[in-house]
Amino acid sequence: MKIFSRAAWMGKRRSFRLQLRISFILISLIALLMSAILTYYGVLEILERKTNELSMQYFLQADDSINEFRQEIDKMTRQLLVDPKIQQFLDNNVTEIPAQIQLHREIMQEMDVYLGNYEYLDSIFVYAEDGRAIGVTGIKSELLKDDRKQGHFYSSSLHHQVLQTKLENDYPKMVWEGAHRKEDFGEALLGVKDGPMNLITAARAVKSLYQSLPSATLMINIREDKLFSLYNNLKSKLNGQIYICDGSGRVISHVNKRLLGNSSEVCAEIPANSPSGSIKKQDEQIVYYQVSGSDWTMVKEVPIGEFIEDIFNLRFQMLWIFGVTFAAALIASAIWIKKITKPMHNLMEAMGNVEKGNLDFTIEDNQMNEFSRLSGGFNRMSSGIRELIEQNRRVENEKIKVEIQMLQSQINPHFLFNTLNTIKWMAVVNKSDNITKSITALCNLLRPIFKNPALLCTLKEELEYADHYITILNYRYGEGIEIEYAVAEDALSCTVPRFILQPIIENAILHGFEYSGYAGKIRIEVEELPPFIVISVIDNGRGMSDENLQRVKEWMKSHKPEEQPESGEDAYGIGLANVYRRIRLNFPESPGLAISQLASGGSRVDLYIPKAEKLKS
Numbered sequence: 001m002k003i004f005s006r007a008a009w010m011g012k013r014r015s016f017r018l019q020l021r022i023s024f025i026l027i028s029l030i031a032l033l034m035s036a037i038l039t040y041y042g043v044l045e046i047l048e049r050k051t052n053e054l055s056m057q058y059f060l061q062a063d064d065s066i067n068e069f070r071q072e073i074d075k076m077t078r079q080l081l082v083d084p085k086i087q088q089f090l091d092n093n094v095t096e097i098p099a100q101i102q103l104h105r106e107i108m109q110e111m112d113v114y115l116g117n118y119e120y121l122d123s124i125f126v127y128a129e130d131g132r133a134i135g136v137t138g139i140k141s142e143l144l145k146d147d148r149k150q151g152h153f154y155s156s157s158l159h160h161q162v163l164q165t166k167l168e169n170d171y172p173k174m175v176w177e178g179a180h181r182k183e184d185f186g187e188a189l190l191g192v193k194d195g196p197m198n199l200i201t202a203a204r205a206v207k208s209l210y211q212s213l214p215s216a217t218l219m220i221n222i223r224e225d226k227l228f229s230l231y232n233n234l235k236s237k238l239n240g241q242i243y244i245c246d247g248s249g250r251v252i253s254h255v256n257k258r259l260l261g262n263s264s265e266v267c268a269e270i271p272a273n274s275p276s277g278s279i280k281k282q283d284e285q286i287v288y289y290q291v292s293g294s295d296w297t298m299v300k301e302v303p304i305g306e307f308i309e310d311i312f313n314l315r316f317q318m319l320w321i322f323g324v325t326f327a328a329a330l331i332a333s334a335i336w337i338k339k340i341t342k343p344m345h346n347l348m349e350a351m352g353n354v355e356k357g358n359l360d361f362t363i364e365d366n367q368m369n370e371f372s373r374l375s376g377g378f379n380r381m382s383s384g385i386r387e388l389i390e391q392n393r394r395v396e397n398e399k400i401k402v403e404i405q406m407l408q409s410q411i412n413p414h415f416l417f418n419t420l421n422t423i424k425w426m427a428v429v430n431k432s433d434n435i436t437k438s439i440t441a442l443c444n445l446l447r448p449i450f451k452n453p454a455l456l457c458t459l460k461e462e463l464e465y466a467d468h469y470i471t472i473l474n475y476r477y478g479e480g481i482e483i484e485y486a487v488a489e490d491a492l493s494c495t496v497p498r499f500i501l502q503p504i505i506e507n508a509i510l511h512g513f514e515y516s517g518y519a520g521k522i523r524i525e526v527e528e529l530p531p532f533i534v535i536s537v538i539d540n541g542r543g544m545s546d547e548n549l550q551r552v553k554e555w556m557k558s559h560k561p562e563e564q565p566e567s568g569e570d571a572y573g574i575g576l577a578n579v580y581r582r583i584r585l586n587f588p589e590s591p592g593l594a595i596s597q598l599a600s601g602g603s604r605v606d607l608y609i610p611k612a613e614k615l616k617s
Contacts, residue, residue: 029325036318052278052287055300059276059289062231062298066291069230073202074174076114077218081172081206085110086126089134090208090215104134104143111136120226122182122199126206127153128216137182152184153217162205162217172204172214176294178244178252179261180221197261198224200252224260227253231298240284240302247295266299350378354385400585434475441471455586459526459535460492466501466524473509473518480519481509487526494533496609497582503575504537504605512541512603528611532590535607543603544595552595556580576605583607 080086085107094100111124115138125135131146133153146154153159161175180199200222205214231242232255243254245267251259269279270288279286287300346363362382363375427435445468463485470483483505505522513520525536544552555577580592587610594606 032325033322036322039318048278048280048285051285051302055278055287055302056276056289059287059298059300063289063291065230066227066296067293069226070174070176070202070293073220073222076118077174077202077204077220080114080124080218081204083110086206086218087208089126089132090128090206091210092128092130092132107134108136108141112141120223122221122223124221125219126216127159127219129214153219156184158201158203158219159217162203163214172206175203176296177201177203178224178227178246178296179250182221196257198257200224200227224253224257228255240300242298242300244291244296244298246297252296264299266301267297270297270299347374347378350382354382438472438475441468441475444468445472455498456495457498458492459487459494459496459533462496462498462501463487463492463524465499466505469502469505470522477509477513477518480517481513482521483524484521485524487524488528491526491528491533494609494611496535496607497586500579500582500607501535501537503579504607507575508537508539508541508603512539512543515542529608531610532608533611535609537605537607538598538602540598540600540602543597543601546597549595549597552576556592579607583609 085103088094088103089107094103107126114124115121115136123135123137125133127133129149131149133144133146133151135142144151158175158177161177178200179197180201181197182199184199184201201219202222203217203219206216206218207214227244231244231253241255243251243259243264245251245264249263249267251262251264251267254260266279266286267288269286271277275290277288279288283304285302285304287302289298290296291298350363362379423435423439427439445465467483470481474481501524508522509518509520521540523536523538525538527534527536576593576595583590583592590608590610592608594608596604596606598604
């Protein structure tokens with residue numbers, strides 16, 4: 001036994017201090033990594049702010065373009081307000097029908113001129129408060145008389161807003177609304193239905209020079225594509241969706257025309273009384289800006305992955321530096337942790353192997369500490385247990401070998417084989433063919449035992465034994481016994497105990513076919529049920545009584561393989577009990593056999609043989 005010096009022990013204590021220092025180094029590395037993460041997100045926040053500023057610059061340019069466009073429409077409506085023809089239409093003082101027709105034609109022609117000069121105009125309408133309406137589109141013109149004012153326009157929110165202008169003393173104020181269809185205001189008069197919501201409507205109250213209150217509404221419908229082109233041409237290098245929603249949160253301009261008229265969740269989240277700003281969501285940044293002089297809000301949705309693209313290079317550099325540092329720290333920590341925990345790991349692994357029955361496992365530990373003493377004690381304990389088990393195993397193997405030989409060697413095959421050959425030639429001389437064939441089958445049955453006294457044989461040889469045995473019994477009982485096989489080709493090479501099927505077949509014939517004149521069918525099936533192959537012997541005889549079946553099962557359940565049957569068990573002790581004990585003695589891990597009654601009559605015996613089991617020496 002080695003005795004450790006105090007200097008060596010103190011050296012080991014210093015190694016633990018070094019391990020503690022390494023732990024502090026790892027903690028410092030984590031702190032540096034956290035600093036890097038904070039730096040990364042700080043830079044990210046700066047870039048988000050720069051993105052907001054850049055988006056606001058583009059929004060200001062778009063705001064100028066949209067306001068110029070609105071002023072252009074406002075100027076157009078003022079020109080129409082002072083037009084003499086429209087003034088005459090508002091006064092409604094033309095009584096002669098030819099003159100009315102001529103007036104309407106001239107008004108429509110002037111409206112057509114506007115539509116021709118401005119390609120973005122879709123239609124122009126004038127709705128009088130007395131129910132008269134006149135309008136033109138690019139394809140049709142129409143005059144309507146609706147004395148009861150039951151049309152959609154007169155009940156719309158747009159009509160109500162236009163009339164409110166006289167109450168607010170800001171006549172004639174322009175009213176803007178988006179996401180309209182052609183059929184919403186006037187286009188239904190022209191036979192258009194179910195059109196897209198792609199119109200921006202500008203409307204204002206109008207009156208003649210001789211009227212004190214508004215007597216009609218001038219409405220100009222503008223294609224949404226025009227508004228979209230005003231802000232879409234001002235894209236920045238950042239991708240993302242740009243669209244406009246009104247004060248109610250409805251989308252009035254968008255690249256995806258199917259979204260026109262839908263409520264926007266993003267617009268609903270914009271704080272009230274906030275003309276501009278940004279909202280950060282999980283995977284995108286929302287930048288918004290309210291168009292001056294209106295309730296319209298321009299919105300830009302920028303994916304997070306777009307505006308952080310500029311920091312990818314910085315992030316990669318940081319990740320590279322800290323990746324190398326972390327890898328170095330990881331290697332160092334792995335070496336030291338392995339050195340610290342290796343003895344304990346080896347001890348746990350050894351205990352697990354001993355629990356699984358691997359007593360040859362030993363621990364190699366050259367460290368000069370407490371773990372080496374534990375490892376040495378474990379090795380001595382494992383070696384002692386292994387020697388004790390080996391000693392018991394040798395004794396048990398000798399007992400089992402003697403037991404198997406006693407069970408199988410109940411007759412002398414050599415003497416019997418010579419005697420049968422003598423009888424066979426006597427039968428040949430006397431020309432007794434049935435005796436000759438019976439003895440030949442019996443000789444074929446016994447010849448392998450004489451040549452090879454091994455305890456185990458292949459399944460193919462065992463099936464040949466069964467076939468010879470059936471031949472002998474058919475000569476005895478009158479050719480009434482049939483046998484058939486259902487065996488896969490690759491199962492024929494499996495190893496089974498010799499003469500394991502003969503007792504089962506004998507029981508099936510003597511007890512199952514006794515009342516049928518010893519006539520019936522026996523079927524032998526073999527299937528793989530890893531880690532076993534299951535050999536099933538099935539007969540269509542009368543089967544066993546429930547009492548006998550229960551008695552056999554109880555015997556197999558309560559008796560150990562090495563126990564001999566008692567005197568009262570001789571009826572099945574030489575048959576099923578013999579087979580059960582031989583299987584269990586040769587293959588201790590096998591459950592042996594299982595017996596069951598078939599619903600159609602007859603019995604079934606299943607033998608469980610481990611696959612590829614080697615012959616016991």
